[in-house]
Amino acid sequence: MSDDTPDTLPATVDALMDELRSDLEELAAIPSIAFPGFPAGPVHDAHDLLVRLLREAGVANVDRIDLPDTAPVVFAEIPPPDPAAPTVLLYSHYDVQPPGDESLWLSPPFEPTPVAGGLRARGVADDKANVIAHLGLLRAYGGRPPVGVKIVFEGQEEYGSAFDAYPQTRPERFACDAMVIADLGNLRPGTPTLTTGLRGASEVVVEVRTLEEPRHSGGFGGAAPDALLVLVKALATLHDVHGDVAVAGLRRAPWPGPGYTEDEFRSLAGVRDELPLLGSGTLGERLWSGPAVTVVGLDAPAVEGAASAVVPYARAKLNLRFHPRQDPQEAQALLVDHLRSLRPFGVPLTVTPGDTGPGYEAATDGPAYRAARTALKEAWGEDAAHVATGGSIPLVNGLAQAAPDAEVLLFGAQDGLCNLHAPNERVLFSELRNTVLALCAFVREYAADFRGDASR
Numbered sequence: 001m002s003d004d005t006p007d008t009l010p011a012t013v014d015a016l017m018d019e020l021r022s023d024l025e026e027l028a029a030i031p032s033i034a035f036p037g038f039p040a041g042p043v044h045d046a047h048d049l050l051v052r053l054l055r056e057a058g059v060a061n062v063d064r065i066d067l068p069d070t071a072p073v074v075f076a077e078i079p080p081p082d083p084a085a086p087t088v089l090l091y092s093h094y095d096v097q098p099p100g101d102e103s104l105w106l107s108p109p110f111e112p113t114p115v116a117g118g119l120r121a122r123g124v125a126d127d128k129a130n131v132i133a134h135l136g137l138l139r140a141y142g143g144r145p146p147v148g149v150k151i152v153f154e155g156q157e158e159y160g161s162a163f164d165a166y167p168q169t170r171p172e173r174f175a176c177d178a179m180v181i182a183d184l185g186n187l188r189p190g191t192p193t194l195t196t197g198l199r200g201a202s203e204v205v206v207e208v209r210t211l212e213e214p215r216h217s218g219g220f221g222g223a224a225p226d227a228l229l230v231l232v233k234a235l236a237t238l239h240d241v242h243g244d245v246a247v248a249g250l251r252r253a254p255w256p257g258p259g260y261t262e263d264e265f266r267s268l269a270g271v272r273d274e275l276p277l278l279g280s281g282t283l284g285e286r287l288w289s290g291p292a293v294t295v296v297g298l299d300a301p302a303v304e305g306a307a308s309a310v311v312p313y314a315r316a317k318l319n320l321r322f323h324p325r326q327d328p329q330e331a332q333a334l335l336v337d338h339l340r341s342l343r344p345f346g347v348p349l350t351v352t353p354g355d356t357g358p359g360y361e362a363a364t365d366g367p368a369y370r371a372a373r374t375a376l377k378e379a380w381g382e383d384a385a386h387v388a389t390g391g392s393i394p395l396v397n398g399l400a401q402a403a404p405d406a407e408v409l410l411f412g413a414q415d416g417l418c419n420l421h422a423p424n425e426r427v428l429f430s431e432l433r434n435t436v437l438a439l440c441a442f443v444r445e446y447a448a449d450f451r452g453d454a455s456r
């Protein structure tokens with residue numbers, strides 16, 4: 001593209017959309033699930049397709065990073081057009097979540113199917129549309145954007161891999177002035193959104209053994225300690241009467257920006273009409289800048305076929321989400337200590353800490369943020385909302401450590417209604433198109449800022 005004024009960018013991007021849609025369909029048809037038990041072939045097929053598409057988009061240096069038990073990472077570079085230009089790292093991932101129960105899908109998860117204004121398939125929003133958006137940026141500039149580019153397309157984000165801890169070990173490869181982590185999107189379709197915080201995440205397993213084996217509930221119930229009852233009593237201490245987390249020391253701060261309305265959240269979460277939500281305070285505080293403890297698994301006898309017996313053993317897995325700036329070891333230790341201090345009916349619990357990973361909070365006052373705010377407004381026609389998300393992206397911290405001075409921008413083509421990780425995932429072409437446009441405008445603005453271009 002020779003003329004990159006704001007007037008021509010939309011037309012340039014619109015002219016690319018047919019091709020980008022068909023590339024997205026081709027990519028979304030590949031079941032690139034990098035979980036154990038799924039074939040590795042499709043993951044490699046998706047990798048190879050992206051290498052081809054990058055080469056066709058004019059990227060000469062396309063490399064791969066191979067790590068143990070890790071799908072290949074696409075790593076590509078375009079040198080800066082001149083020494084004064086900044087370098088921007090573009091991240092997204094080409095692996096997807098498993099489809100889950102396929103009977104809940106309205107069309108087969110790996111047969112991309114048109115829906116109103118978009119496309120339905122597993123992984124089409126998370127995160128293949130964002131992979132395609134990066135390609136759109138490169139195409140719009142004929143492979144020669146006004147900034148240096150480093151491309152990182154991860155192949156095993158959804159399951160976790162050795163790559164999470166890799167960037168810190170090779171910081172020179174990931175050196176950049178700003179990074180666009182496109183594994184996210186908008187609060188709702190049409191609302192441009194910069195995600196500026198991610199909660200940390202931690203797992204804890206708690207178990208109780210009280211008897212050698214089950215005992216007749218008629219003969220022993222009433223005195224023999226019931227392991228399931230002990231566990232349930234312990235779990236009941238994790239929240240107060242309002243549903244706010246009752247583990248002392250977990251940070252909670254007011255959320256300063258906009259958030260979901262209660263109606264919006266209810267419909268997103270599928271909360272039944274007559275039921276209240278958990279917790280108190282704003283939704284931003286409950287979802288983004290405060291803690292959450294969720295019981296994600298429970299080992300206990302199934303109801304179907306349950307014997308009339310006192311349960312000797314029970315176990316629960318807890319998922320903790322905590323304030324972006326709270327130390328991950330500290331947050332996990334608070335939950336572990338809380339549980340270890342309990343003695344429901346006098347019975348001690350065995351508490352085992354699992355993985356714990358930090359959250360992230362971005363500084364939002366640098367030149368890349370200024371450029372991104374301008375770009376998102378240009379693409380969507382309104383000011384960008386700043387939000388946080390309850391999810392976490394482990395690699396963000398690795399990248400932030402590798403390039404500690406780089407500004408980290410989180411935005412992309414997903415939206416609050418796209419059903420990621422759920423049945424019937426879909427992406428909207430309006431969001432894809434606007435994301436490509438925003439990326440193009442971002443690099444233009446950011447490069448101009450670096451040049452100190454007074455003509456702008």
Ligand SMILES: [Zn+2]
Pocket residue numbers: 093126127157183
């Ligand atoms: Zn993702």
